[in-house]
Amino acid sequence: MAESRVRIAVLFGGRNGEHEVSCRSAEGVLAALDPARYDVLPVRITRAGRWEVGGAAGVGVFAAVRALRAVDVAFPLLHGPFGEDGTVQAALRHAGIRHVGSDAPACAIGMDKECTKKLLADNGIAVAESVVLRSAACSLSHREREALGLPVFVKPARAGSSVGVSRVDGWDRLGAAVAAARAVDPKVLVERAVPGREVDVGVLELPDGGLAVSPPLEIGVAGGRDFFDFEAKYRAGGAVFTVPAALGEPLGARLRALAVRAFRALGCRGLLRVDFLLGDGDEPVVNEVNTMPGFTHASQFPRMWQAAGIGYGRLLDTLVETALSR
Numbered sequence: 001m002a003e004s005r006v007r008i009a010v011l012f013g014g015r016n017g018e019h020e021v022s023c024r025s026a027e028g029v030l031a032a033l034d035p036a037r038y039d040v041l042p043v044r045i046t047r048a049g050r051w052e053v054g055g056a057a058g059v060g061v062f063a064a065v066r067a068l069r070a071v072d073v074a075f076p077l078l079h080g081p082f083g084e085d086g087t088v089q090a091a092l093r094h095a096g097i098r099h100v101g102s103d104a105p106a107c108a109i110g111m112d113k114e115c116t117k118k119l120l121a122d123n124g125i126a127v128a129e130s131v132v133l134r135s136a137a138c139s140l141s142h143r144e145r146e147a148l149g150l151p152v153f154v155k156p157a158r159a160g161s162s163v164g165v166s167r168v169d170g171w172d173r174l175g176a177a178v179a180a181a182r183a184v185d186p187k188v189l190v191e192r193a194v195p196g197r198e199v200d201v202g203v204l205e206l207p208d209g210g211l212a213v214s215p216p217l218e219i220g221v222a223g224g225r226d227f228f229d230f231e232a233k234y235r236a237g238g239a240v241f242t243v244p245a246a247l248g249e250p251l252g253a254r255l256r257a258l259a260v261r262a263f264r265a266l267g268c269r270g271l272l273r274v275d276f277l278l279g280d281g282d283e284p285v286v287n288e289v290n291t292m293p294g295f296t297h298a299s300q301f302p303r304m305w306q307a308a309g310i311g312y313g314r315l316l317d318t319l320v321e322t323a324l325s326r
Contacts, residue, residue, distance in 0.1 A: 005039040007071040008320060009053075011078055011088065013045040017163045017184065018080035025077050025295035028302075032313045038320075041071060049082070061088075065095045073323045074099040077295060080160050081185075084292045085111040100323045101270040102291045109266055110291040113157050113189050116266070123265040125258055126285045128277070130191035132157065133178060140190060145171060151193045154178055156185035160290065167193070194277040194285050199245050201259040202293075202304045203272045204318060207325040211263065213256040214304035218245035241300065243307045251282055262289060270322055273301050 010033075012026030013019050026042070033040050043053050043064065050058025053067050068074060074097050076088050086104035093103060102110070109115045117127040131144050140148070154177035156164040164184035166177035174190070181188045202214035220240040247255070259274040266272070266289065273293040276284045293301040297312060305315045 005037060006073065006320065006324070007039045007041070008033065009041040009043050009068050009071045009074045011043045011045065011074060011076045011083075013047070014078045014080060014083040015045065015047055015049045016080035016082055016159075018160060019047055021294060022077060022079045022083070025079070025299070028296045028312070029075065029077055029316060032316055034313065034317075037317075041068075043068070043074075045078070045083070061091060065091050065097070068092070068097055069095055071097065073097075073320055075320070075323075076101060077292065079292060079294070080163070081111070081158060084160065084290075085158060098323050098326055100319045102266075102268045102272075106267040106269065107291050110268070110272075110289050111158050111160075112187075113155060113288060114187065116286075116289055119265055120262060120286055123261060125262060125265070126283070128191050128194050128285055128287070130189045133188040133190065135186070136182065139178075140174065144190075148190065148192045153189075153191045153193055154181050155189045155191060156181045157187035157189050159184045194279045194287070196280070196282070197245075197278040198287070199247070199255065199276045199278060199284075200300050200304065201255050201274050201276065202301050203259050203263045203268070203274065204305065204310075204315075205263075205268075205270050205322050206318065207321040209325075211260055212308075213259055214301075215244035215307045216247055216252055216255055217241055217243040217300050217304045217307075219300075241303055243303055247282075251278075251284075255284055258284060258286070262286065266291075269326075270319055271301070 010026055010030055012022045014022055041054050045051050046058055051064030052058050053064050074092055076099055078084050084107060086107035089107050090104035092099045114132050121127050131140060151167055151169045154166045154168055164181045166180055168174050168177045178188055198219040200217045204212045222240055255276055262274050263272045273290040275287040277287045279285055302312050
């Protein structure tokens with residue numbers, strides 16, 4: 001008798017500025033899941049927060065989660081707030097639905113750059129120095145400006161895809177940059193710039209609980225851009241990826257070890273992308289982490305595993321098998 005297909009719900013969209021990015025990721029995943037192996041239920045979350053289960057009219061989150069109890073596993077392919085931050089993962093766990101990726105606590109920590117920095121630093125992983133602005137009344141003191149120096153990067157604390165991120169080369173531009181970040185999240189980070197190469201490393205949990213680490217991928221920004229911003233990430237020709245990055249084995253081994261340490265420090269499950277900056281002397285500093293990275297065929301995470309000999313479809317199979325093995 002043939003084995004029954006795995007019933008999988010693919011969640012995408014969401015109530016945030018990364019809605020379209022999530023939909024692009026979902027296009028690739030939905031097309032790649034083998035119909036002989038998977039019975040796929042698409043679940044689109046609208047910008048208003050309504051859940052469209054299998055194309056049916058939108059319902060609230062709790063009604064949708066009840067409907068998902070019939071599936072074997074959910075794949076929350078969501079980026080940004082109200083998805084990658086643990087809110088959806090908590091609802092799925094409460095309903096007893098297994099899912100791809102980390103549980104709510106790791107997602108919430110990984111989404112909050114301040115919390116991520118503190119936890120990584122406590123585990124001996126270098127991060128860029130930063131100051132947190134928690135309210136509209138907050139600004140940088142003269143001492144803080146001297147300590148950070150210029151340039152700085154101003155970032156929403158809880159957002160991804162470089163939404164709301166600005167590079168500031170003069171303190172006269174700080175107010176506008178903070179306002180742009182605060183339009184995305186009321187908590188804002190002002191972070192010391194770490195000039196150097198930008199290199200990503202992927203961590204993949206296997207069904208037996210072991211961890212595999214991808215070849216490193218180096219990001220080169222095209223078009224004269226100052227950094228890997230939203231347009232560079234999602235506009236054709238905005239960036240050049242080199243995988244494997246030319247690092248040399250001692251540095252490559254160090255990045256792999258740090259990526260695994262970050263995965264364990266954050267309490268991740270399933271997968272993690274760790275973004276490093278290589279400063280003076282190629283000293284690695286973690287820029288940020290991503291508990292659910294982009295999943296288009298052109299995204300960094302699938303590219304890294306392709307270079308390791310794990311194709312897109314097999315990567316998805318591994319993520320699902322790991323979730324089912326919990």
